[in-house]
Amino acid sequence: MTVTRLEIRPRYEGANIGTWIGFKHLNYLVEEAVLEHLRRTGMPVTDLYHDHGLCVDLVDIDTRILRALRVDDLATAEVSAAEPGALRFAVAIRPDAESAKAVSAKVTVALRHDPRGGESADIPPRLRPYAVDRLGDGDKAVEVPESADPIAFLTEGRNAFGWKWRIPYFYCHFTERLQMSGYLRIMEEVVDLFLADRGVSVKRLLDEQRWIPAVPHSRVTLLDEALMEEDLYTVLTVEEVYKRLTYTSRMDCYVLRDGRLVPTATGRITHGYAELAGRSEWGLVSFDDRLAGALSGAALSGAALSGAALPGAAR
Structure with missing residues (x-):
């Protein structure tokens, strides 16, 4: 070998x-x-x-x-x-x-x-x-109800956050399609937008508690091809909060073609939190009530579990 x-x-x-x-x-x-x-x-x-x-x-x-x-x-x-x-x-x-x-x-x-x-x-x-x-087979496309907003359709009733984004050429390769490193960047950004939307942004927790997110596991799998300058619909869904020590969320990415949402990638990422004890040391911490509530959606109201969306992002 x-x-x-x-x-x-x-x-x-x-x-x-x-x-x-x-x-x-x-x-x-x-x-x-x-x-x-x-x-x-x-x-x-x-x-x-x-x-x-x-x-x-x-x-x-x-x-x-x-x-x-x-x-x-x-x-x-x-x-x-x-x-x-x-x-x-x-x-x-x-x-x-x-x-x-x-x-x-x-x-x-x-x-x-x-x-x-x-x-x-x-x-x-x-x-x-x-x-x-072709990468993937595109056989799992979902029909979007007429006049429905794709993000609202994908996130309704779920502990989820959605984001519509135009695929730029510099996330692509071989002249046409979104590459794996682009999806990794998207995964990082959608988590950042989600945390800010829930009131527990990375900077806020750094400033107020010296906490930083730490990732023990991530996975991204391509299901189909997403092309340069298409709109990508990315949904982050919190799946599990484990003993206030880690939480796992799922990322699903789609493009809209002929009224159908075509899944192009899926993935999961697990986060814990660490407290900085100076420039060189850190230690893992348990989630406090604010963070646990934000991750579970407990602070949100309404069946759609929606909060105030950031510019460029929507539920």
Whole structure:
């Protein structure tokens, strides 16, 4: 079995709270490690695209964060096959070669045929089982009642928050569609908007209690394709608050086509909270009544569980 080992360093952009690296940028390290593994096993992104018309798409990324990484850590990543005969990989990242794992992930890759290059010729036999004409199948689309607002339709009666957003080109790749790293950015942003809408924004809890959100687990799975400049409807639903220690929410993303909401991605993210005890130390805390009530929707009234929406966001 081929195993790729490489040194990898977090990007400065991901050090949003002190020097700790957030979940999104840890997932970026996972993605970077998988792409390097593909290079070393004879499947570099550039050659696959230009020589064979195949686009490398990460279609599932399931990541557990076991300990913190900081911006100057020169981490060691190890990538191996997670399933024989499939483009599914196991990734382990350590702060250094001798330490316990900081990040453990499973990643699935698809090779999507690029329609701009015409018919795909000269695909090597070993790659043909992984080549697809489309990501997902689009068979779970939901009809939207005539004149209904899609966000209101998706969130009515649920402990959920909705957000409509136009997909910009810089969240896309291969000239047309939203990529996995874009969905990770969306997941981070919809949580941020949700917390602000519930009156427990990241800044407010930092200022008032020195609390920061911490993520032990995230997963994003692509179900279909979302295209550049389409409107993406993202819904975050709180699924479970566990013993006032963590809460898990589900992210569902849709595009509206011909009056039908087409699911393009789904995912889950689990958060706890830590209290900062200075520049270098922190410790996990239990949710107080304010945070627990905000997460459960207890402070909201009405069957739609709606509050005052932020600009650019709606229930």
